[in-house]
Amino acid sequence: MQKLLLLGAEAIAQGAIDGGMSGVYAYPGTPSTEITEYVQHNKLAGERKIHSQWSANEKTAMESSLGMSYAGKRTMVCMKHVGLNVAADVFINAAITGVNGGMLVTVADDPSMHSSQNEQDSRFYAKFAMIPVLEPADQQEAYDMAYYGFQLSEQFNVPVMIRITTRIAHSRAAVAQKPLQPENKISLPTDLKQFILLPAIARRRYKGLLSSQESFEISSEESKYNKYIDGADKSMGIIACGIAYNYLMENYPDGNLPYPVIKLSQYPMPRKMVNKLAKETKSLLILEEGYPIIEEMLKGYLEKENVKGRLDGTLPRDGELNATLVAKALGFNVPEVGTVPAIVANRPPAMCAGCGHIDAYNALNEALAVYGKGRVFADIGCYTLGALEPYEAINSCVDMGASITMAKGAADAGLVPAVAVIGDSTFTHSGMTGLLDAIQEGTPITVMISDNFTTAMTGGQCSHAYGKIEDICKGLGVNPDHIRVFTPLKKNHDEMVKIMKEELEYNGVSVIIPRRECIQTMGRKKREDAAAN
Amino acid sequence: MKIDIILAGVGGQGILSIAACIGMASIEEQLHMKQAEVHGMSQRGGAVQSHLRISDKPVASDLIPEGNAELIISVEPMESLRYIPFLKNNGWIVTNVKPFINIPNYPEYEALMAEINARKNVIAIDADEIAKQLKSPRSSNMVMLGAASPFIEMPFEAIEKGVREIFGRKGDEVVNKNLEALHAGRDFAQKIMNA
Known part of the structure; x- marks a missing residue:
């Protein structure tokens, strides 16, 4: 069979498809995004109707994956390393419920923090949960491990982690395919109480997990990968x-x-x-x-x-x-190498020319000028680049959703006005519950949901927030008079500043929504339309 | 044989199309290859690079060790200098001369070009201008690949085939434009080498 030239991330996707997977669940995050995207575009996956829609966040993704496993089918959930923090609750507990259909938890770590807030090592999580880990050395192993991982998971009745890092996720090499496996048929767990972690059952399941450790170790001793x-x-x-x-x-x-x-x-x-x-x-x-x-x-x-x-x-x-x-x-003498000439300037990533976040930040900076710097809690996405010159518009970036809740805490401490900046996709990932906290107490914060209709930083995946933000905010209890929508364009600068100033003055929860499509996804759609005609 | 190539540019300039063509050519030639790419945050206008490793033996590391690259192909002049620590002593730099200025402290152009031209083994080419003259401004990356092709130890026909494969689904016209650009780049480099 002709070898395929695949990124490590894509090799895992192909291995899982060929290994009989019925559904992948994920929220995009570098360097894991390409796994799910590969399944979304794969012809066979389409024919088999393998589930590959994005989830709202990593926790909902892993829970859905566990549900598919409950129903007897083979399934994979994918995320970046910090996504596993979001899904940690279900992750640790899924080791105790065990699985029915084989379940792979594929986590892509990012040492050196190319696109991340930290470089945590997911192998610690697997040790914590006491489940086996497969860590491929190359793209072929990445393929093989996804293919073989379902059997391992079913054999040991636990989720199995596949741990990769940026270099293997984003490096391409030739991969040989194995024969296509049939999907599992739907089947209930033999013990219908297996997944009920009431203390009495959980204790029994946990003892089972503990007694399985020896067999996991024997499997490692005999593994063809060791x-x-x-x-x-x-x-x-x-x-x-x-x-x-x-x-x-x-x-x-x-x-x-x-x-x-x-x-x-x-x-x-x-x-x-x-x-x-x-x-x-x-x-x-x-x-x-x-x-x-x-x-x-x-x-x-x-x-x-x-x-x-x-x-x-x-x-x-x-x-x-x-x-x-x-x-x-190893003690080798490493030869001297050339140095980077001093003339070479740093070229950090930046928001794209024409990006709506830029216009929103320019207005926000002006509206906040009277209060002084240090009041803006931001989140994870392209708009985090507003931290850099010339904007220097934000003061925090910690984890998905932390903008709204940190602004709330700061406001509770007396820092009023406090502003949260969050993207549309991050808002539905982890921002809504924090907003509910603020509404519950009427905390005076101004939440700017910068809506560009997409999950932009990871390459323009669908945003669950699309077309729903005002309804969500109203439903949570934001006063409709303080939900303000406008188009972030240079020509609207004065209007934006005016609206922001009004809402900064308001002694309660207000939501301002600068709304304009991401210019990257807009450009791509135009090119696709042109190619189609 | 083994050849290690650093591809350099700015996020959005499409260096991966060059990597894909060489990668396809190496598969045609039954060679082993690994190609490490940059995805994510840096793609937003930051410096990006790809490590392309081709060998008749299996390739171990996905990344090129420092001091091991035979070739740097850069679609932007300043970026051609950023990866010097990876270049072998007698390695070549093939760079586009058209600057991509998206930072306030971009160096003064004359000084930058002087720094590049002061190095031995440099092909500096105005790929954008050549592509424009061919009435195919979007194929400047193929001009770059053509200019680098004399330093890639592989039959030129294999690289041509790689270009055909990669652009094939876009139709004959696109394929031919890109092949034309490839040839123009190669001619330019060979003239300099023979001078």
């Missing part, structure tokens, strides 16, 4: 997790690695394999793309073991790995 590769030089043993294995091998182009190595791609850690390596070698070097989770387990508090890695400075404590960093850790 390899013990012997080497003659026993002065050091190396454990290379996931993609770190590639950075290791990059330093041995002819493949002749002198040290014994464990290529580690399935967790929990295979204890016997690791013990063997520790016994046979004088020291250990741990290569992990992310937090030093394995290193910490092996090193412990007493530091009796000679374990090197991110914790002792052999490798940097933060950021992505690469072949050069690994070369230094």
Whole structure:
């Protein structure tokens, strides 16, 4: 069969489709977005009617996925690492309910924070939930693990995590396909109380999860993704997790690695394999793309073991790995390289020329001038770039939805007026409940919902808020006189400033909605229309 | 053989079309390849790069180690210098000379070009102008690919085939325009190399 040239993210999608998946659930987030988009555009997925619509947020996505698993079908939920924080409640509990149809939780971490607020390592979450993790080293493994992961999940009756990082998600390579599996037929769990986590049942299920740990570990020992590769030089043993294995091998182009190595791609850690390596070698070097989770387990508090890695400075404590960093850790002399000439200026991302957020920020800055700086709580999206020059219009960006609730807390403390800036898609992701808190107490905050009809930062996915924002706000209890809608354009600047000033003065919850389509999605639609005609 | 290429530009300039054509060509040639891209926040007008690695042996790292790239292809002049630490001592820079100015502190143009031209092994080409003369302003990236093609150790026919494959679904006219641009870029580079 012809190989496919796929991003790691796409390889997971194709592997899941070929492995008999009946539905994927997700909220877009870099670097995970392309998994779901691939399913949305895949012909076979269309023919099979595989569910692939976006969800309102990661929590609703994972709960729907668990529901599909309950009904006996194979399903996957995808998110970026911080999305797992949003879905953490269902995630931890789904390990206790277990599954019926195979369920994959695919999480894309972003070490070095290319497009994220932090670089948390999802393997910690899997350890917390006590479920197996598959961490592909390359695109072929990404495909294979999604394909094979459903069986693993069904065999062990728990969700299985696939953990990838930015480099594998967004790197393309050739991938060989496996034979297409049939979808599962609808079937109820054998025990209809399995998913009822009342204490009496939860305790029983939890004991079951605990007693399964040994079988998870045996599976890791026997996994084809975990390899013990012997080497003659026993002065050091190396454990290379996931993609770190590639950075290791990059330093041995002819493949002749002198040290014994464990290529580690399935967790929990295979204890016997690791013990063997520790016994046979004088020291250990741990290569992990992310937090030093394995290193910490092996090193412990007493530091009796000679374990090197991110914790002792052999490798940097933060950021992505690469072949050069690994070369230094191996003791190679790294040749001097050229430096970036001083003339090269930084080119950070910026809001697009003609973007409606720009006009909204220009008006907001003017309306707020009399109160002074430091009153604007923003959120996650393109409008976060309003933090940069020349706007410098916002003072926070923490997590999805935090704009409204942080403004509320600041107003409770006496910082009035306090302003929240949130996008349409982020509002329906996690902003509505916070707004309800403010309405409940009549907290004097001004919430600007900058509506561009799309989830823009991740590439223009559908926004659940489309056409519903005023109704949602009214339904939650915002006084309709204080829901103000306008078009953010330069020519409307004075009108916008006037409206904003009025609402900043109002002693209650007001919602102002600058509304204009994202110029990126508008341009794309025009090009598609032109191509169609 | 192995060739490591850094593709550089600004988010939205479409460097991935160049990567896709070379990638397709390498598959035609039965070579191993990996290509790391930038998605997400930086695509909003920020500096973007793609690491393209091609070899007759399996490729390990998705990222090119520093000091290993044979070639930097940049569709914007300042961006051609940002990835110098990745370039081999005797590596080549093939860069467009048309600046993309979306920052207030963009360097003075003459000084920038002097810095580029002071380096050995540079092909500086006005790809936008050449594409415009071919009445195909949107194919400047294929002019760039053509100018870089003498440094890509692969039959030129394979690269042509890659371009045909990538643009095929857009129809013959688009394919031919892009092939024309590819040839114009290659001719330009070869003239400089032979001079």
